Amino acid sequence: MLTDRIRQFLDSRRFDGPVVVVDREVVRENYEAFARALPDTRIYYAVKANPAPEILELLAGLGSNFDTASVTEIRQVLAAGASPDRISYGNTIKKERDIATAFELGVDLFAVDAVEEVEKVARAAPGARVFCRVLTDGEGAEWPLSRKFGCTADMAITVLEHAHRLGLQARGVSFHVGSQQNDLGAWDKALELSAYVFQTLAERGIRLSMVNMGGGFPARYLKEIPGVMDYAGAIFGALRKHFGNRLPETIIEPGRGMVGNAGVIRSEVVLISKKAADDDKRWVYLDIGKFGGLAETMDEAIRYPIRTRHDGGATGDCVIAGPTCDSADVLYEKAPYALPISLEIGDEVLIESTGAYTTTYSAVQFNGFAPLASYVI
Amino acid sequence: MLTDRIRQFLDSRRFDGPVVVVDREVVRENYEAFARALPDTRIYYAVKANPAPEILELLAGLGSNFDTASVTEIRQVLAAGASPDRISYGNTIKKERDIATAFELGVDLFAVDAVEEVEKVARAAPGARVFCRVLTDGEGAEWPLSRKFGCTADMAITVLEHAHRLGLQARGVSFHVGSQQNDLGAWDKALELSAYVFQTLAERGIRLSMVNMGGGFPARYLKEIPGVMDYAGAIFGALRKHFGNRLPETIIEPGRGMVGNAGVIRSEVVLISKKAADDDKRWVYLDIGKFGGLAETMDEAIRYPIRTRHDGGATGDCVIAGPTCDSADVLYEKAPYALPISLEIGDEVLIESTGAYTTTYSAVQFNGFAPLASYVI
Numbered sequence: 001m002l003t004d005r006i007r008q009f010l011d012s013r014r015f016d017g018p019v020v021v022v023d024r025e026v027v028r029e030n031y032e033a034f035a036r037a038l039p040d041t042r043i044y045y046a047v048k049a050n051p052a053p054e055i056l057e058l059l060a061g062l063g064s065n066f067d068t069a070s071v072t073e074i075r076q077v078l079a080a081g082a083s084p085d086r087i088s089y090g091n092t093i094k095k096e097r098d099i100a101t102a103f104e105l106g107v108d109l110f111a112v113d114a115v116e117e118v119e120k121v122a123r124a125a126p127g128a129r130v131f132c133r134v135l136t137d138g139e140g141a142e143w144p145l146s147r148k149f150g151c152t153a154d155m156a157i158t159v160l161e162h163a164h165r166l167g168l169q170a171r172g173v174s175f176h177v178g179s180q181q182n183d184l185g186a187w188d189k190a191l192e193l194s195a196y197v198f199q200t201l202a203e204r205g206i207r208l209s210m211v212n213m214g215g216g217f218p219a220r221y222l223k224e225i226p227g228v229m230d231y232a233g234a235i236f237g238a239l240r241k242h243f244g245n246r247l248p249e250t251i252i253e254p255g256r257g258m259v260g261n262a263g264v265i266r267s268e269v270v271l272i273s274k275k276a277a278d279d280d281k282r283w284v285y286l287d288i289g290k291f292g293g294l295a296e297t298m299d300e301a302i303r304y305p306i307r308t309r310h311d312g313g314a315t316g317d318c319v320i321a322g323p324t325c326d327s328a329d330v331l332y333e334k335a336p337y338a339l340p341i342s343l344e345i346g347d348e349v350l351i352e353s354t355g356a357y358t359t360t361y362s363a364v365q366f367n368g369f370a371p372l373a374s375y376v377i
Numbered sequence: 378m379l380t381d382r383i384r385q386f387l388d389s390r391r392f393d394g395p396v397v398v399v400d401r402e403v404v405r406e407n408y409e410a411f412a413r414a415l416p417d418t419r420i421y422y423a424v425k426a427n428p429a430p431e432i433l434e435l436l437a438g439l440g441s442n443f444d445t446a447s448v449t450e451i452r453q454v455l456a457a458g459a460s461p462d463r464i465s466y467g468n469t470i471k472k473e474r475d476i477a478t479a480f481e482l483g484v485d486l487f488a489v490d491a492v493e494e495v496e497k498v499a500r501a502a503p504g505a506r507v508f509c510r511v512l513t514d515g516e517g518a519e520w521p522l523s524r525k526f527g528c529t530a531d532m533a534i535t536v537l538e539h540a541h542r543l544g545l546q547a548r549g550v551s552f553h554v555g556s557q558q559n560d561l562g563a564w565d566k567a568l569e570l571s572a573y574v575f576q577t578l579a580e581r582g583i584r585l586s587m588v589n590m591g592g593g594f595p596a597r598y599l600k601e602i603p604g605v606m607d608y609a610g611a612i613f614g615a616l617r618k619h620f621g622n623r624l625p626e627t628i629i630e631p632g633r634g635m636v637g638n639a640g641v642i643r644s645e646v647v648l649i650s651k652k653a654a655d656d657d658k659r660w661v662y663l664d665i666g667k668f669g670g671l672a673e674t675m676d677e678a679i680r681y682p683i684r685t686r687h688d689g690g691a692t693g694d695c696v697i698a699g700p701t702c703d704s705a706d707v708l709y710e711k712a713p714y715a716l717p718i719s720l721e722i723g724d725e726v727l728i729e730s731t732g733a734y735t736t737t738y739s740a741v742q743f744n745g746f747a748p749l750a751s752y753v754i
Binding site: 275283 | 381393423427428446447449450469470471472490492493495497512514525531532535648650651653654662664669675679698700702703704705706707710722723736737738739740741742745747748
């Protein structure tokens, strides 16, 4: 959302190319909303959503924990002032030498989803804590998950038993219901699977203690979405239903939900044209596109709110595209986007809810365009 | 292709992450093959395919011209030693201030596809040469083009007349039959449209002189493709058919065709696992994926040849995925890829024909992973 602070910052400078501006105060409010809604759940911020040092420092100061995908992210979190016991190495795909480096840095909590990965962890980080990711189907998510991460619940039982046998601490399970998950029932199904893994292993003498409920907490894009309190209620209800009075320790990993709505991209209209004299749609070309930070428009999955100085006037359908010489660099085409008729070349365009998954997705120099510039204010 | 020089280079070093290695000798051979096959056509290398300084210097020395997408690419070409008269600013989507900068740097050849763009060029680069991009349907291309670039032939006539009226030099038309275009007839159709624009404008007193036939010259991926000489024959035949004895000056803009087969990516197997005990497919996770340089596997459009030390042995179907915590970072899933059964975690994997559209597509730091390292030898 466009806060007064972001508006003032944008008005105080001139920009030659696209920029994203993130308002720290919104990130703080998001953190506090999660902490209030789920007081017994530990928050692990998904660093990949936006690893800007100012954001990591803010969250470290607020007491957040951190979910990391690589050794580089672990080092960024440590540099922001968090101790290694607040870090989870949450990527299920790790080189053995990276596991060893993380362990040397003090990290001892690792995600796994295969016996092959457990063996790497047992060699490179003996005695460490592990949790196993379980496959859920991700239905209802706007940015659907494939089967890339996780394994079936039965396989998770095998994986955690194997970890236990190799001297690791089998701690629990994780799941991820899909990013931008709008169906509250998705958590219920995943928690049911989790309880099954807990119970089966308990019968074999292995006591799990932790459920990592992942992310999937939506930011506010174009559609109305349930608020954090609604999510909290649904999740708590499902926990009681499947675990009874023996509630496990719980973890969540919000990324988009923590920083998505805190950021706004300022872009510029480079060209508005038609393909033929009788074309019924305008083509609007911006100075940012799929390779400049808006990768999540892939398959038109995420529809960002767009604001212009002409808002409120008459609108007409547009195809919106990026500035590169790549024909795949089109943001919205199958479902055209209505923009003001009076929009002009050179106009500023504000793309809201772009604080997550924009800066780091940005290509290093595609077509010679610089990566997305980022400011945290 | 894996040349002896690339193999020796790879064997002489240790790599911690993925690298692409491009063999300059293959680029040289490709340039010479184009020059031999189309002696009367000027070659404009599409810099966006791979802007490595060593490649630009090699091609500048061989006499190539350059197709650029941005002011940054123009500066890179000038730094490589080519004079500005050998540069085309081929992006149809340009900020007016970027047109002015290019013109100050000596560039005076610009692509347009709309009257709105012509007006920018007329203001920022008075008297410059322009050519108008015409829409073709791109059927038969493995990496299909949308309607993002170009306009209808009738609109192109309007655009070029408008340029003429504003004091620009209306030089001709361009088209792009689609990258990896395997259907030789696609050029025929595009040249027929071009001849129609030439003839209509000639009747109105405007003499065009140039046809820019774009790129679309395939590199050798998995499928057998027609060789450069076959392309040359088909194109020359179509030119004669549609322009008779008044052959226009011609330009081609090979990018992938110049550097694609000159490069090999060296990657490492990070994990091989199954999702369930009875899974019939292995999941093979590499240390490079969609966000690390293999963006062109989007929709599994391009199927790169993959070599391992186990080639020749029994194979089995795999899903191949990248190393990031992003479920969209899967390379081949819908059409599984057969890899050797004996492939192991830690093995080297060579991905061939990756000299084009890899380094620059690479994300700046997604999940904390560094952009693809690049060597030109």
